[in-house]
Structures are given as structure tokens and as C-alpha cells.
């Protein structure tokens with residue numbers, strides 16, 4: 001029986017999402033750790049953004065057993081990857097950053113954290129799994145669904161019972177929303193303890 005070819009999915013590897021980290025201020029001169037929430041590879045990577053050259057440098061060490069399992073070699077060491085950032089103008093002013101893949105020089109919104117460095121999905125051979133969102137994103141999406149039920153535009157708005165809603169329903173939905181927001185806050189607090197911007201910034205890229 002032929003061995004099944006190993007293919008990583010976005011679900012089980014660490015990745016950097018351009019809009020996500022830009023919302024945290026990572027692409028505005030940030031220097032510090034970023035959690036990957038990954039099942040595979042390093043749990044966190046160290047990033048440094050050079051505002052003058054608009055380059056993001058990432059440093060991490062690939063856990064050895066995983067490296068052997070995935071690429072069949074014991075060789076490893078500190079991995080350093082440098083990514084150029086391009087800024088595309090937005091229709092209503094300002095710019096939106098986008099990564100330039102260090103492997104193929106194509107623009108990409110997402111880079112995979114791999115033993116060979118940061119690479120776009122094509123270069124890294126990453127496929128989509130069943131879940132396409134990170135845990136935090138799922139939580140933010142869930143919070144906004146509940147917030148919308150309560151007539152709020154965003155989960156960070158102040159809740160107020162909509163006139164058409166029964167008090168019991170309101171309390172139940174509010175309790176569920178608070179539980180989800182608590183989980184988001186725990187993740188945000190972990191990010192903030194490493195010097196990343198706060199929940200406000202987290203909320204801006206949210207939805």
C-alpha cells in the first residue's frame with residue numbers, strides 16, 4: 001500500500017494572517033512573541049517589524065521530533081524568515097498591508113509557519129482542512145452572532161435589551177455572549193501580556 005503523502009492543513013499548522021496581525025499593531029514596529037495556537041510546530045514565534053524597510057522578521061525553533069516526522073531529517077536550528085510587506089491603497093483612504101511570500105515573491109494574506117521558514121500556502125503545500133478559521137476567529141464570529149441577536153453592531157458595544165425581546169431570552173443570550181467574550185478576553189490577555197495591542201485592536205479586525 002503506498003504511503004499517504006503528508007500534506008499539512010491550515011488547521012494543524014501555525015500561520016500568520018496579515019490583517020489579523022496588522023490589527024494587533026504587529027506591522028507597525030512590533031517586537032515580541034506571537035502565539036501560533038498550532039498543533040504542529042512551534043507554539044510561539046518571535047517577530048520583529050522593521051518600519052523603515054517595512055519587513056517582518058520571524059525567528060523560531062522547530063520542535064525536533066516533529067521535524068523528523070514531517071521532513072525526515074534531524075537537522076534543525078533557529079529558523080529565521082524575513083518577509084517584505086507591501087501596502088495597497090484602500091478605496092476609502094489608508095492602506096492595507098499584504099505579505100510578499102519569501103518563497104515565490106507572490107502576494108499573500110497568509111503565511112504558514114514551516115520548518116523551512118514562512119511560506120505561502122502554495123509554496124508550503126498547505127491544504128484546507130474542515131475548519132478554516134482559528135479558534136479566536138471562531139469565538140469572535142460567535143460573539144458577533146450573539147451580539148447581532150441583541151441588536152448590537154459589534155460584540156464590544158454596550159448591551160441593551162431590544163424592545164421586542166423577552167427579558168428571559170435577553171438574559172440567556174447575554175449570559176452566553178459574556179461567556180464567549182470571556183474566552184476572547186483570555187486569548188487577548190495572553191497576547192497583551194506579550195506586548196500586543198489590546199481588545200480594541202482585536203475587535204477592529206474581528207467580525
Ligand SMILES: [Zn+2]
Pocket residue numbers: 101102103104105106119120121122123124
Ligand atoms: Zn510562495
